[in-house]
Amino acid sequence: MPRQFGHKIVHPYSPNNEVPQEFVLPTWNWLAQLADENWAIAYDVVPPELTRALYVQACRLHAADKLKRAGIGRAADLTIDTDIRRDKIHWLNSQDDVQADYLSVMENVRQTLNSSLFLGLFSYEAHYAVYEEGGFYARHYDAFKGAKNRVLSTVFYLNSDWVEAHGGELAIYSENEDTAALAVIPPEAGTLVLFLSEDVPHEVLPAYADRYSIAGWFRVNDRLGAPALQVVETPIL
Numbered sequence: 537m538p539r540q541f542g543h544k545i546v547h548p549y550s551p552n553n554e555v556p557q558e559f560v561l562p563t564w565n566w567l568a569q570l571a572d573e574n575w576a577i578a579y580d581v582v583p584p585e586l587t588r589a590l591y592v593q594a595c596r597l598h599a600a601d602k603l604k605r606a607g608i609g610r611a612a613d614l615t616i617d618t619d620i621r622r623d624k625i626h627w628l629n630s631q632d633d634v635q636a637d638y639l640s641v642m643e644n645v646r647q648t649l650n651s652s653l654f655l656g657l658f659s660y661e662a663h664y665a666v667y668e669e670g671g672f673y674a675r676h677y678d679a680f681k682g683a684k685n686r687v688l689s690t691v692f693y694l695n696s697d698w699v700e701a702h703g704g705e706l707a708i709y710s711e712n713e714d715t716a717a718l719a720v721i722p723p724e725a726g727t728l729v730l731f732l733s734e735d736v737p738h739e740v741l742p743a744y745a746d747r748y749s750i751a752g753w754f755r756v757n758d759r760l761g762a763p764a765l766q767v768v769e770t771p772i773l
């Protein structure tokens with residue numbers, strides 16, 4: 537059955553640009569897509585009960601004003617530029633049970649990626665984000681070329697009630713500046729997007745309702761040592 541705004545999705549693994557209602561994409565497909573295209577969508581990684589618990593927690597944290605205006609760059613270089621980025625964030629911490637569950641799912645993802653694609657991912661950091669009405673994030677890369685710092689980005693969406701009029705899609709681009717988006721992905725609960733931080737330009741289109749997500753980054757230990765993507769013959773599930 538087509539999704540209500542499935543027509544916007546350009547997705548090479550779903551016929552007629554439809555995204556399956558059931559989580560039918562096996563793990564291998566997103567691993568293969570990631571290896572082939574540097575980005576992938578996965579629908580079956582985070583259990584639905586955990587997705588709901590994360591959504592409830594993100595809403596509560598936001599209601600308690602615990603998400604803070606996000607900046608660009610890190611530490612001393614951090615600048616808040618609301619022309620580029622307009623979201624509020626709260627870093628995840630394993631002291632909290634719900635957040636710890638999400639981090640442990642991502643630990644499984646890290647191990648799967650390392651054993652299947654030999655990415656050598658070492659650590660993971662993630663934050664809740666809310667894009668309030670008018671929130672967006674202009675086209676950007678998550679890491680500078682060659683920095684080998686943030687290697688793989690993940691974005692997991694939490695809103696269970698998202699409709700097309702709410703906007704807020706994630707647009708994925710090729711590195712060629714002139715081409716149209718490769719994919720325009722609605723931020724619906726259960727959707728996990730993964731992409732190489734240095735290689736995939738992306739953008740959050742303006743949101744017209746509170747848009748909740750968890751953005752995260754896998755890093756390698758040795759900044760010089762990140763190997764290129766590689767596929768093994770038999771994927772390890």
Ligand SMILES: O=C(O)CCC(=O)C(=O)O
Binds near residue numbers: 705738739740749751
């Ligand atoms: O929320 C999204 O869809 C992407 C967020 C993003 O690009 C970022 O936080 O770097």
Ligand SMILES: [Fe+2]
Binds near residue numbers: 676677678738
């Ligand atoms: Fe980003």
